Amino acid sequence: MKPTPxxxxxxxxxxxRAQLDPRECGLPETDSARRVTGLRREEVAQLAAISVDYYTRLExxxxxxxxxxxxxxxRALHLDDDQQQYLYExxxxxxNRPHRRRPAQRVRPAMRRLLDQLTQTPALVLGKRLDILAWNPAAIALYTxxxxxxxxxxxxVNLLFSNPVVRELHLGWEHDARDAVxxxxxxxxxxxxxxxxARLVGELxxxxxxxxxxxxxxxxxxAGYGTKRYRHRLVGELTLDCDTWASPDGSGQRLMVLTAEPGSPSHDALRILTSWTAEVPGTDRPEGLTR
Structure with a gap:
C-alpha cells in the first residue's frame, strides 16, 4: 500500500520524539525504566497541551x-526552522509564521564579465542556497x-532532484546529489x-x-573542486573537472566552471557541443535575479 501524507x-x-532527551524538555526524572528511546507519546501530548488520544491518532x-x-x-518537539517547514509540508x-523579507540576489558585474568571457566551457554563477543566478550558452548546451x-x-540542488534531464545527465548521480545536499x-x-x-528543504x-x-x-x-561524469544525449560521455571560485566580497556568489583535459575525448566532445550553441540567439544574456 502506498504511504499517505x-x-x-x-x-x-x-x-x-525518539531523538529528544526528556530532561532537556523539562520533564521530571522517574524511577521507572523507559521502554522507548526519547519521549513517550504521553509526554509529547503533555508538552503540546493536547490529549494523548488525539496525539496517538496523529501518529x-x-x-x-x-x-x-x-x-x-x-515547540514541544524543539523543531528548527527546516524541521518546522517539513512538518507543515x-x-x-x-x-504562517512571519519571515523577514530578503533582498533579491543580483549577479555581480565582475561575475557577469567573467561569465561572458567563457565561451568554450560551461559556467554558472551560483548564489545563496546554490540558486542559479546566471549561465552561459555552453552551460545551456550541457545541462538544460x-x-x-x-x-x-x-x-x-532542486534541478538535480526534480529535473529529469539534469538528473539523467549525471552518470554518478547519487554521488553528485549527495555532495550537493x-x-x-x-x-x-x-x-x-x-x-x-527552509522552503526548498521542505519541498525536496x-x-x-x-x-x-x-x-x-x-x-x-x-569542496570547491571535483570531477563530474556525464552522459549527454548528443555527444555521449563526458568527464569534466568542476572548479568553483567564491567572490571575495562576501556575497556568497560563486563561479562554477567545467573543463576537460586538453586532447581528451571529453575535450573534443565539449568543443563540438559548444560549437553547436555558438550561433544560437538569445542564449548568452541570462537574467540573474532571484530571491
Missing amino acids: DSHLGTFLRAR QGRVRASAPVLATLA LAGRTD DFAAVPADRRNY AGLRMEAAADPVDPDL SVQDADFRTWWAEHRVSS
Whole structure:
C-alpha cells in the first residue's frame, strides 16, 4: 500500500520524539525504566497541551492536524526552522509564521564579465542556497535551458532532484546529489533562518526520499573542486573537472566552471557541443535575479 501524507507525518513525529532527551524538555526524572528511546507519546501530548488520544491518532495518520496544533507540536518537539517547514509540508498546511523579507540576489558585474568571457566551457554563477543566478550558452548546451525554468525553481540542488534531464545527465548521480545536499547543509549553517532555504528543504524532503535521508545525515561539504561524469544525449560521455571560485566580497556568489583535459575525448566532445550553441540567439544574456 502506498504511504499517505498522514503516515509520513506520523513517521516524522515518531522519529523526532525518539531523538529528544526528556530532561532537556523539562520533564521530571522517574524511577521507572523507559521502554522507548526519547519521549513517550504521553509526554509529547503533555508538552503540546493536547490529549494523548488525539496525539496517538496523529501518529497513526487517523486525523489531520490543524495549524495551531502543528505550532504547539513544533515547540514541544524543539523543531528548527527546516524541521518546522517539513512538518507543515507533511501536514498539508501553510506555515504562517512571519519571515523577514530578503533582498533579491543580483549577479555581480565582475561575475557577469567573467561569465561572458567563457565561451568554450560551461559556467554558472551560483548564489545563496546554490540558486542559479546566471549561465552561459555552453552551460545551456550541457545541462538544460535555464531560462525555461521558473526563477523560483532555478536552483542547482532542486534541478538535480526534480529535473529529469539534469538528473539523467549525471552518470554518478547519487554521488553528485549527495555532495550537493552536503553543500546545501553548509548554506543552512551560514543562515539557519533563511525562509527560502527552509522552503526548498521542505519541498525536496516531501518529494524525494533520498533527499530526506541524506539531509537527515547532516553531512557537510565546502569542496570547491571535483570531477563530474556525464552522459549527454548528443555527444555521449563526458568527464569534466568542476572548479568553483567564491567572490571575495562576501556575497556568497560563486563561479562554477567545467573543463576537460586538453586532447581528451571529453575535450573534443565539449568543443563540438559548444560549437553547436555558438550561433544560437538569445542564449548568452541570462537574467540573474532571484530571491
